[in-house]
Amino acid sequence: GAGVSQSPRYKVAKRGQDVALRCDPISGHVSLFWYQQALGQGPEFLTYFQNEAQLDKSGLPSDRFFAERPEGSVSTLKIQRTQQEDSAVYLCASSVTRGLYEQYFGPGTRLTVT
Amino acid sequence: DAKTTQPPSMDCAEGRAANLPCNHSTISGNEYVYWYRQIHSQGPQYIIHGLKNNETNEMASLIITEDRKSSTLILPHATLRDTAVYYCIDGSSNTGKLIFGQGTTLQVKP
Numbered sequence: 236g237a238g239v240s241q242s243p244r245y246k247v248a249k250r251g252q253d254v255a256l257r258c259d260p261i262s263g264h265v266s267l268f269w270y271q272q273a274l275g276q277g278p279e280f281l282t283y284f285q286n287e288a289q290l291d292k293s294g295l296p297s298d299r300f301f302a303e304r305p306e307g308s309v310s311t312l313k314i315q316r317t318q319q320e321d322s323a324v325y326l327c328a329s330s331v332t333r334g335l336y337e338q339y340f341g342p343g344t345r346l347t348v349t
Numbered sequence: 350d351a352k353t354t355q356p357p358s359m360d361c362a363e364g365r366a367a368n369l370p371c372n373h374s375t376i377s378g379n380e381y382v383y384w385y386r387q388i389h390s391q392g393p394q395y396i397i398h399g400l401k402n403n404e405t406n407e408m409a410s411l412i413i414t415e416d417r418k419s420s421t422l423i424l425p426h427a428t429l430r431d432t433a434v435y436y437c438i439d440g441s442s443n444t445g446k447l448i449f450g451q452g453t454t455l456q457v458k459p
Binding site: 270280291294336338343348 | 393435449450451
């Protein structure tokens with residue numbers, strides 16, 4: 236069956252540009268997570284959705300970061316006015332329901348800000 | 350910040366058991382021990398989890414000490430494809446989010 240997919244896989248943006256990263260979770264999965272992974276580091280939590288509700292956005296590093304999941308399936312992470320420190324791999328994960336269940340991760344989007 | 354501590358790297362010979370330790374010094378009673386791994390250029394992959402008892406699945410075994418302050422992930426017959434970064438995580442069922450540390454880079458050698 237289809238896993239979690241993310242697009243684009245690679246994105247190069249010039250500093251100051253806006254970017255949008257897409258996540259298609261496993262069909263029927265209620266919970267969706269976004270993580271940021273800098274080079275050589277473990278993933279860091281950004282935000283969490285249960286269906287269309289964003290229940291935790293405590294990990295978003297600044298107000299330039301915005302995430303949405305309007306219909307409770309596909310999610311988009313938007314970064315406005317990108318900075319070099321935003322360069323990282325952005326990972327999306329989904330799980331079957333709320334709470335701590337196995338999370339299925341996508342391959343990630345590698346963002347490079349030049 | 351991560352709540353668990355792991356050695357930064359380990360080597361293992363192919364075909365041998367790989368034993369990866371983790372310290373959970375601040376784990377609370379309702380938190381589970383989770384293990385994920387991340388193969389180069391891929392997203393993390395769930396391996397196993399447990400609360401108090403030892404667990405085994407098709408991928409690995411998990412040993413949790415009685416005081417729950419440490420755990421060991423065991424890959425019984427490591428292969429070259431097991432080369433990855435392994436993360437242990439104290440998981441709260443309340444939040445669902447995973448707090449990753451630096452992990453242990455396991456290198457399986459022929």
